[in-house]
Amino acid sequence: MSAIVFEGVHKSFQREGKWLPALEDVSLTVADKEVVALVGPSGCGKTTCLRLAAGFDAPSSGRVMVGGRVVTSPGPDRAVVFQQFALFPWKSVVGNIEFGLRNKGLATDVRLDRVARVIKLMGLEGYETAFPHQLSGGMQQRVAIARAYVLDPDALLMDEPFGALDAQTRVIMQEELVRIARVNPRTVLFITHAVDEAVYLADRVAVMTRRPGRIKEVVDVRSVRAAEGWNDLERIEEVMDLASFVHVRTHIWRSLRDEKGSAN
Amino acid sequence: MATSHKVPLARREAFLLGVLGLCCFLGIWTAIAQLHLASPQFLPTPYAVLARAIHLVSEPFAGATLPLHLLRSLERYGYGVMLAALLGVPLGLGMGWYGWLDHVITPLFDALRFIAPIAWVPFAALWFGTGIGGPILIIFAGAFPPCLIGAYRGARFVDAKYVEAARMLGSGGVRTLIEVLLPASVPSIIAGLRVGAGLGWQSLVGAELIVASAGVGYLMVQGQSNVSTPTVMAGMLAIGAVGLLIDVLLRAAESLVRRRRGLT
Numbered sequence: 311m312s313a314i315v316f317e318g319v320h321k322s323f324q325r326e327g328k329w330l331p332a333l334e335d336v337s338l339t340v341a342d343k344e345v346v347a348l349v350g351p352s353g354c355g356k357t358t359c360l361r362l363a364a365g366f367d368a369p370s371s372g373r374v375m376v377g378g379r380v381v382t383s384p385g386p387d388r389a390v391v392f393q394q395f396a397l398f399p400w401k402s403v404v405g406n407i408e409f410g411l412r413n414k415g416l417a418t419d420v421r422l423d424r425v426a427r428v429i430k431l432m433g434l435e436g437y438e439t440a441f442p443h444q445l446s447g448g449m450q451q452r453v454a455i456a457r458a459y460v461l462d463p464d465a466l467l468m469d470e471p472f473g474a475l476d477a478q479t480r481v482i483m484q485e486e487l488v489r490i491a492r493v494n495p496r497t498v499l500f501i502t503h504a505v506d507e508a509v510y511l512a513d514r515v516a517v518m519t520r521r522p523g524r525i526k527e528v529v530d531v532r533s534v535r536a537a538e539g540w541n542d543l544e545r546i547e548e549v550m551d552l553a554s555f556v557h558v559r560t561h562i563w564r565s566l567r568d569e570k571g572s573a574n
Numbered sequence: 575m576a577t578s579h580k581v582p583l584a585r586r587e588a589f590l591l592g593v594l595g596l597c598c599f600l601g602i603w604t605a606i607a608q609l610h611l612a613s614p615q616f617l618p619t620p621y622a623v624l625a626r627a628i629h630l631v632s633e634p635f636a637g638a639t640l641p642l643h644l645l646r647s648l649e650r651y652g653y654g655v656m657l658a659a660l661l662g663v664p665l666g667l668g669m670g671w672y673g674w675l676d677h678v679i680t681p682l683f684d685a686l687r688f689i690a691p692i693a694w695v696p697f698a699a700l701w702f703g704t705g706i707g708g709p710i711l712i713i714f715a716g717a718f719p720p721c722l723i724g725a726y727r728g729a730r731f732v733d734a735k736y737v738e739a740a741r742m743l744g745s746g747g748v749r750t751l752i753e754v755l756l757p758a759s760v761p762s763i764i765a766g767l768r769v770g771a772g773l774g775w776q777s778l779v780g781a782e783l784i785v786a787s788a789g790v791g792y793l794m795v796q797g798q799s800n801v802s803t804p805t806v807m808a809g810m811l812a813i814g815a816v817g818l819l820i821d822v823l824l825r826a827a828e829s830l831v832r833r834r835r836g837l838t
Contacts, residue, residue: 366738386744396735399835400757409753410743443836461743 312377312464312497314340314363319372321358331522332358336372338516338525340465345491345498347508349562350518350526351569356501358523360467363499364390377464386410389458391468395450397442403429403453404438410461428460431490448479455487459494468500472507481546484510505566509559510546517562520569527565534558618804626804627811635805636796638788644812646788647778650706654713654781655774662721662770663763669722670729671755683722691716691777699784709781709789717774724766728759764831768824775817 321333332355340346348356361367362374365384374381376388384390389410397406404425411421429435432452442450451471458466471487472480484507491498502508508515513532516525535541538554549555583591600620606612607619618626630640638646669676694715695708702708732755740754782791790809797805 364742366741384738384741386742388742390739390742392735392739394735396739398736398739398754398757400760409740409745413744413746413749441834441836457743 313342313344313375314338314346314465314497314499315375316359316362317373317375319359319362319369319374321355321362321367322370333362333369334522334524336523336525338528340497340499342497343495345496345500345511345513347512347515348499348501348518349503349505349508349515349566350523351520351566352503354518354520354569355523356518357469360390360469360499360501363465364388364467386414386461387464389461389463389466391451391454391458391466391471393470393473395442395454395474397450397453397457399442402439402441403434403445406442406453407457407460410457414461424460424462428456431459431493432456433486446479447475448483451475451479451483452486455490459490459496463496465497465499468498470501470503473503480507485546487511505559505562506550509555509562510549515562517565518569526569529558529562529565531558615801616803618807623804623807623811626802627808630793630805630808636788636793638793640790640793640808640812643788643790643793643809644816647782647790648816650709650781650785650789651713651774651778653706654710654777655717655771657710658714658717658721658770658774659767662718662766663725666722666725666727666763666766667729667751667755667759670726670732670759671751676726676730683719687719689715691773692780695780695783698781704785708784709778712781713774713777716777717770720766720770720773721763722766724769725759725763727766728762729755731762732758760831761828761835761837764824764828768821768828771820771824772817775813775820778813 316336316338319333319336320331322329322331324330336355336359338346338359348359350356358367362369363376363381365381365388368382381388398409401409407428408421408425411424416424429438432455434449434452434456437445437449437453442453445453451474455471472483475483488511500511505515509531513530513535515529515531517527517529518524519526534554534557538552540549540552540555543549543552550559603617604619604621607614607617607622627640632639634642636643665679669679691712694712698708698711702711736754736758737750740750745754778789779791779794782789783795785792790812794806794809797803797809
């Protein structure tokens, strides 16, 4: 079991001597091997949620648990894919991917075997010795996902994983992620601005209110996906053409728009 | 001023303007010397200085030829700068990484760095007499602060995403220091070393006021005693030329590192 559980989480930040609430009573459970997308207006605290689960920040009250343990600090059991990749520019593709495994103290042959497998999974063969700046954005993101996957983490936390990619690369990576998730299911919490992406990738979509962020509603996409046979379609645009997809997307879009409207 | 407008000049034009400036300088100098506006004893022509320098390459003065004097200077300089780098870089990194060390060192460092390298001369003479320790101390005093500051800035302002990525990947304090903080700081460290190397070389003549034999500074002091202005100026010429060479080499190293990192 490796569920991600937010229990009555509040988070405030101090700015110019005043405490500003960022999250208010957030409760959300991402079940084992479930993929949940977090959508919400800019500045609503999506990234704060992710940082709490990662252990970069601590909640002001309430608690965050992953795999049954309360999160207190970052660790390789909760792998993060950062929006700006955060690959080490001075390390090669292999150097970046194996860094976390070296910290685990695995034997060299075990380590290299796992690195080789994830390189194959992510289609990075031939780029082993390249440095991040020699790669395109899409390839860098593959390396960042490989670096997280190779740890075999309880939970995968992704902060707008495709936000920095161009539209075409984005679609390819989204399809790729669905493919990988089928081979190797994970508990995933990911943040996105794009409603399409959330509906396409997630089992459930959690919509947040504007700041201070609360969970407004959680939309179950999984049952619609199963009932309407989305998984039988290979390509993202075919799924996006289905009336059932459009229906779910529009529902979330409206919910989100109400939040954006009241912010102005 | 010909270059005060903002239109960027072609490399060739910029180079030609530099040559023009140099020619003007040499022309005015020659005119003043030739017209005997200053006594030839105190202002030899550029030609006489160059002839003296070439003469000193093969003919010993003050016990050695000019290249041998330079070699002895470079030896002292090498020790001083190396010591400054070996102490300054680790200390600067440590101060940037550990807050308490920053608080311990900074007040002391801020006070000491206002003592110019030349102000260390009497102290160095008392401590080391005419031994090699004196010049090394003075060159060290010039080179140390930039080495420390470069490394400190590198570590202090390292992009937080790299440190977070390292923690998420399970890296401990020492590994993060060596494999993340140090390489992330390399561009800043090299910039500090370059400034330090320059200031160390500028401190050279002060350092060699207190040596008993050999060194460009010593050559110049002896030239002064013999009222040989061309010798003194030939020494200045040699210091300028070697200083320029050191800077060019370190600039090349800096741009090599930046290119490898994909920064330029």
